[in-house]
Amino acid sequence: MATTVLTPTATRARSGLYDWLTTTDHKKIGILYLGSSFIFFLVGGVLALAVRAELAQPGLQFMGEAAYNQFFTMHASVMLFLFVIPMLAGFGNYVVPLMIGAPDMAFPRINALSFWLLPLAGTIMMLGFVLGGSAAEGWTSYSPLANAKYSPGVGTDLWIVGLILIGTSSILGGINFLVTIFKMRAPGMTMFRLPILAWTVLVTSVLVILGTPVLTSALIMLFIDRNYGGSFFDPAGGGNAVLWQNVFWFYSHPAVYIMVLPAMGIVSEIIPVFSRKPLFGYKAFVFATATIGALGFSVWAHHMFTTGSVYLPFFSFMTFLIAVPTGVKMFNWIATMWKGSIQFSAAMLFALGFLTMFLIGGLNGAFSASVPVDFAIHDTYWIVAHIHYVLFGGSVFAIFGGLFYWFPKMFGVKLNETLGKIQFVVMFVGFNMTFFPMHELGLMGMPRRIADYSPMAGWNDLNLVATIGGFLIAASVLPFLWNVFISLRGGERVGDDPWEGNTLEWATTSPPPPYNFDRLPEIRSERPVFDQRHRLAGRATGH
Amino acid sequence: MTANADVLVPVVDRGESLEELVHAAEEHTRGGISNPVLGMILFIASEVMFFAGLFAAYFNIRSNAPVWPPLGNVEFNLRGHVLLPAILTLMLVTSSVTCQIGIWAIRRGDRKGLMRAFVVTIVLGILFLSGQAYDYTTLGFGINDGPFGSTFYTLTGFHGAHVFAGVLMLGVVLYRGMAGQFSARHHDAVEAASLYWHFVDVVWICLFTLLYILG
Numbered sequence: 001m002a003t004t005v006l007t008p009t010a011t012r013a014r015s016g017l018y019d020w021l022t023t024t025d026h027k028k029i030g031i032l033y034l035g036s037s038f039i040f041f042l043v044g045g046v047l048a049l050a051v052r053a054e055l056a057q058p059g060l061q062f063m064g065e066a067a068y069n070q071f072f073t074m075h076a077s078v079m080l081f082l083f084v085i086p087m088l089a090g091f092g093n094y095v096v097p098l099m100i101g102a103p104d105m106a107f108p109r110i111n112a113l114s115f116w117l118l119p120l121a122g123t124i125m126m127l128g129f130v131l132g133g134s135a136a137e138g139w140t141s142y143s144p145l146a147n148a149k150y151s152p153g154v155g156t157d158l159w160i161v162g163l164i165l166i167g168t169s170s171i172l173g174g175i176n177f178l179v180t181i182f183k184m185r186a187p188g189m190t191m192f193r194l195p196i197l198a199w200t201v202l203v204t205s206v207l208v209i210l211g212t213p214v215l216t217s218a219l220i221m222l223f224i225d226r227n228y229g230g231s232f233f234d235p236a237g238g239g240n241a242v243l244w245q246n247v248f249w250f251y252s253h254p255a256v257y258i259m260v261l262p263a264m265g266i267v268s269e270i271i272p273v274f275s276r277k278p279l280f281g282y283k284a285f286v287f288a289t290a291t292i293g294a295l296g297f298s299v300w301a302h303h304m305f306t307t308g309s310v311y312l313p314f315f316s317f318m319t320f321l322i323a324v325p326t327g328v329k330m331f332n333w334i335a336t337m338w339k340g341s342i343q344f345s346a347a348m349l350f351a352l353g354f355l356t357m358f359l360i361g362g363l364n365g366a367f368s369a370s371v372p373v374d375f376a377i378h379d380t381y382w383i384v385a386h387i388h389y390v391l392f393g394g395s396v397f398a399i400f401g402g403l404f405y406w407f408p409k410m411f412g413v414k415l416n417e418t419l420g421k422i423q424f425v426v427m428f429v430g431f432n433m434t435f436f437p438m439h440e441l442g443l444m445g446m447p448r449r450i451a452d453y454s455p456m457a458g459w460n461d462l463n464l465v466a467t468i469g470g471f472l473i474a475a476s477v478l479p480f481l482w483n484v485f486i487s488l489r490g491g492e493r494v495g496d497d498p499w500e501g502n503t504l505e506w507a508t509t510s511p512p513p514p515y516n517f518d519r520l521p522e523i524r525s526e527r528p529v530f531d532q533r534h535r536l537a538g539r540a541t542g543h
Numbered sequence: 544m545t546a547n548a549d550v551l552v553p554v555v556d557r558g559e560s561l562e563e564l565v566h567a568a569e570e571h572t573r574g575g576i577s578n579p580v581l582g583m584i585l586f587i588a589s590e591v592m593f594f595a596g597l598f599a600a601y602f603n604i605r606s607n608a609p610v611w612p613p614l615g616n617v618e619f620n621l622r623g624h625v626l627l628p629a630i631l632t633l634m635l636v637t638s639s640v641t642c643q644i645g646i647w648a649i650r651r652g653d654r655k656g657l658m659r660a661f662v663v664t665i666v667l668g669i670l671f672l673s674g675q676a677y678d679y680t681t682l683g684f685g686i687n688d689g690p691f692g693s694t695f696y697t698l699t700g701f702h703g704a705h706v707f708a709g710v711l712m713l714g715v716v717l718y719r720g721m722a723g724q725f726s727a728r729h730h731d732a733v734e735a736a737s738l739y740w741h742f743v744d745v746v747w748i749c750l751f752t753l754l755y756i757l758g
Contacts, residue, residue: 106578175585179578209589217596224697229687232600232697238613238690243603247596 024108025514029115030094031410034403036119037087043126044078045474047071052434052470055463058455068451069136070129070155076139077159080259081166082122084395088262089114089173091402092201094410096177098505099195101186101523103515106179110172117169125162128155135159138449140252141222143233143244148226157226160219167212167219170258174208177201186504188523192286195503195526196279199286200265203293207254207261210297215251218244242309249300257296259391260358261289263398264329267351270405271333273499274348275340281332282526288325288332295322305374312371319369326362330355345499346420350401353428357393361386364439379449382442388435400427400480408498412510413491419483427476433469437462502527583735587742590705594746597701601694601753612691612758618683619691622758627681631674632751635706638667639744642713642737652727654720661717664740668710675703695754702746709743712736 020028050071054062063071093115097105105111128134134155137145146156181194181202194202222244224230231237233244272279279285298318301310333355342348364386368374377383400423407415446459453459497506505512506529507521521532576584605611612619641663648656679696686696716736719725725733 107582110582171586171589175582175589178585179582183575183578183581209585210592213589213591213593214596214599217593217600220701221597221600221693221697224686224693229685230693230697231687231690232604232693238604238608239693240604240607243600246603247600250596 022112024104024112026093026097026105026108026111027410027512027516029111030090030092032115033086033090033093033118036115036122037083037090040078040082040122041087042477044075044083045477047075047078049470049474051075052467054451055453056467057464058453058457058460060452063451065451066133066136069138069449070134072449073135073138073159074125074129077125077135077163078122079391080139080255081163082118082125084259084391084399085166085170085255086118087399088204088259088395089170091197091266091399091406092177092204092262093173095406095505096198096201097180097184098409098508098512098516099198099503100181100184100189101504101517101520102180102184103517105176106184107176111176114169114173114176117165117172121162121165121169124158124165128153128158131155131158140248141244142248143222143225143239143241144235146222146226146244147234151226157223160223160226164216164219167216170208170212174205174212177205178209181205186517186520186523188528189504192283193523193526193528195265196268196282196285196289197262197265197503200261200268200289203289204258204261207258207293207296211251211254211258214247215255218247218251221247242304242307245304245307246301249303250297253300253303254296256390257292259395261292263354263395264289266398266402266405267333267354268329269501269503270347270351270401271336273405273501274343274345274351275337276343277336277340278502278527278530279332280335280338281328284328285332288328291325292322295325302369302374305371306378316369316371320366323362323366323369330359330362345404346415346417346424347401347404347499349421349424350397350404353397353424354394354401357389357397357431361389361391361393364389377442379447380442381438381446381448384448385435385438385442388431388438392431392435397427400424405499406505407487408494409505409510409512411488411491412493413487414494414498415487415491416483419479423476423479423483426479427473430469430472430474430476433472434466435469437466437469441466497529497533500530500533502530504528507532577731577734579731579735580738583738587738590742594701597694597698598749598753601698604690604694608690613689616684616688616691620758621695621755624682625755627674627678628751628755631671631678632747634667634671634674635744635747638664638671639741641667642740646733646737649720649725649730649733650727654723654725657720657725657730657733658717661713661720665710665713665717668706668713668740672703672706672710675699675706698750698754702743702750705743705746709736709740712739 020032023029023032050063051068054060054068093105093111097103126134132153132155135141135151135158136155137151141156141159144150181198185194221230221232225232225234225239231239233239233241235241268279268285295318299315299322301315302319304310305312305315364382368377368383368386404415404420407413441459441462444457444459446453446457453463494510496508496510498510499506503526504517504520504523508517521528525531612621618624641660645657645660645664648654648660684692684695686692686700713736716733719732
C-alpha cells in the first residue's frame with residue numbers, strides 16, 4: 001500500500017496554466033500563496049513609497065491629504081492582510097505537510113478555496129481606488145470616523161467586504177492546518193517530534209480560528225452601521241465607540257502573533273541547520289509558543305490605554321508578561337548558535353536579521369506596555385517604529401530567510417547567494433535608516449497618520465533620512481526579483497538536501513512528487529533526516 | 544535494520560482492525576475522530592467566536608444603556624411577543640431531535656430511516672425560517688431603530704442565515720443519501736452536518752432566552 005495508489009490515473013490533457021488554476025496540490029497552492037502575496041508586497045511597498053515621498057519634506061508636494069489618507073490606510077491593509085498573513089500561510093501550506101510526512105493537506109479543495117479568496121478579496125479592496133477613493137480612515141478603521149457620516153463613499157465598504165473574505169480564507173486555512181497536523185502525521189511523528197514550524201503554525205491556527213471570527217462580527221456590525229442605519233458604534237445613536245476598539249483589537253492583537261509566530265517557526269528551522277546544532281530547548285520553545293498564543297488573547301486592550309475605559313493594571317501586567325515567553329525563545333536561538341559552526345548563508349543572514357531587529361521591536365514594545373510611557377507615546381511615530389521593527393524587522397526578514405531556505409526544495413535550484421547577501425545588506429541598512437529615526441520622531445511628538453508637518457518642528461532631517469531609507473528598501477527588492485528570475489531560468493541545480501537539513505521535507509526529491517513521499521525515513525526524533533544521514537554515514541564507515 | 548530502514552506510508556500501528564487499517568490507509572489519516580468531523584468541530588469553534596463577538600456587542604451596549612429595553616417604543620418589550628418565537632423554538636429543538644434520530648439510523652446502516660428523519664428536519668428548518676420572516680413583519684421596529692433594533696436584527700438575522708446554511712447542508716446530505724452514498728461506516732458528512740445543526744439550535748436557545756424571556 002504505497003502512496004502511488006492515490007496518484008490520479010486519468011490522462012491529463014490540461015495546459016500548464018489550467019493546471020495551476022485548478023490545482024489542489026498543497027505545494028502548488030503554497031507557491032501560489034507566496035507569489036500572490038509577493039505581488040501584494042510590491043503593491044504595499046509602492047504605497048509606502050508614496051507615503052514616505054510625501055513626508056520627506058514639510059508641506060504637500062505630491063498629493064492631497066485625501067489621497068495620502070488612502071495610501072497609508074491601504075499600505076497597512078495590504079501589507080498585513082494580503083502580504084504577511086498569506087505569505088506565512090503560503091510557507092505553512094508548502095512546508096508543513098512535507099515536514100510531518102503527509103501526502104497533502106487534510107482538505108485540498110478547501111485549501112484551494114482559501115487561496116483563491118485572497119486575490120478576489122485583494123481586488124475588491126483595491127477597487128476603491130477607481131470607484132471614488134479607497135478606505136482612508138486607517139487600517140484600524142476606528143468608529144465614529146469610519147461611520148457613513150465621516151467616511152462616505154464605497155471605499156470603506158469594499159474594504160470591509162474584502163477583509164471579511166480574507167478572514168474567511170484565514171479561518172478555512174486554520175481549520176485545514178489543524179486537522180492536517182492533528183490527523184495526518186506520519187507514523188512515528190509524535191507531537192513532540194513535530195518541527196517547530198509545524199508547532200507555530202498549529203498555535204497560529206488556533207489564534208486564527210478563535211480571533212478572526214470576532215473581527216468578522218466587528219466588520220459586519222460596522223457594515224450595518226454604515227449601510228443600514230445601525231447604531232453599534234455611533235455614540236450619537238446610543239452605540240459605543242470603544243466597543244469597536246474592543247472587538248477590533250480582540251482579533252487584531254492576536255493577529256500580531258499570527259504574523260510573527262510562523263516567522264519564528266521559519267527562523268527556528270533555519271538557525272539550527274546553519275549552526276550545525278539541534279535547536280536548544282525544543283520543549284521550552286514549544287511551551288513558549290503555546291504560552292504566547294494563550295496570553296495573546298489577554299493583552300488586546302494595551303492598544304486602548306488612553307481611552308480611559310480599560311483596566312490598566314491588568315492589561316499592562318499581561319503585556320509585560322507576554323515578553324517572557326518571547327525572551328525564552330531569544331535564549332533558545334542564541335544558545336542554539338552558541339559554539340555552533342555557523343554558516344553565513346543568505347537564509348541565515350536573514351534569520352539573524354530577524355533576531356536582532358525583532359529584539360529591538362520587543363524592547364520598544366515593552367516601553368509601550370508601561371501605561372505612563374504609553375500615554376506619552378500613544379499614536380506617535382514611536383508606535384510606527386515599533387510595529388515596523390516587529391513586522392518588517394521580524395516577519396519580513398524571516399520571510400526572505402524562508403524563501404532562500406526553501407527555494408531549492410520548491411524549484412530544485414538555489415537562489416544566488418551573492419545576490420542574496422547584497423539584498424540583505426541593502427535591506428538591513430535601508431530598514432534601520434527608515435525606522436530607527438521614527439523612535440526619535442515619536443519622542444519629539446510627531447503624530448502618526450499626518451501628511452504634513454511644520455518646518456519649525458525640527459522633524460525635517462529625520463524624516464528625510466527615513467524617506468531615503470525607504471527607497472533603499474525598495475532598491476533591495478530589485479536584486480531579489482532579478483535573483484528569482486535568473487535562478488528559475490538557470491540557477492545552480494542542487495540535490496534534494498542542499499543544506500543538510502533536519503526535517504522531512506529534505507527526505508524527498510526537489511521538487512517533491514505530487515503526493516510527496518513514496519517512502520519515509522524512520523522518525524525517532526524531531527530531526528529524522530539528520531538521524532537518517534548519520535545512521536547511513538555510520539554504516540558506511542563500518543560502525 | 545537493513546531492508547526496513549524506511550517505513551512504508553501509510554502504516555497505522557495501534558492495533559486497529561483490518562477494516563480500520565484500510566480505511567485509514569485510504570484517507571491517509573490516523574485513527575479516532577475522522578477528518579471531516581474534526582474539521583466541522585473546529586469550524587463550529589470559529590462560529591462560536593463569531594457569535595461571541597455579536598453577543599459581546601449586545602451585552603456591552605445593553606450594560607451602557609440607562610434602561611433596557613430603551614424607552615420610547617412599546618414594541619421593544621418582546622416579552623409580550625413571545626408566542627410565535629416560542630413555537631419556533633419548539634420546532635427547532637424538535638428538528639435537532641429528528642436530526643439525531645437520522646444519525647442513529649445511519650449508524651445502524653438504516654438509509655431509509657436517515658432519509659425520513661432528515662426530510663422532517665429540513666421541513667422544520669424551513670418552517671422556522673418562514674416563521675421568523677413572518678415574525679419580522681409583525682415587529683414594530685426596524686434595524687435602524689437605535690441600538691435595540693440593531694442588536695436584535697443582527698443577532699437573529701445572522702442566526703437565521705446560519706439556519707439557512709444548515710438547511711442547505713442538510714439538503715446536500717439528503718441528496719447524497721438518496722444517491723446511496725452513505726453507509727453505517729461511511730457517513731462523515733451526515734455527522735458533520737448534524738453537529739452544525741445542533742450548534743445552530745443551541746445558539747437559538749441562547750438567543751430566545753436572552754431576547755424574549757429575559758427581555
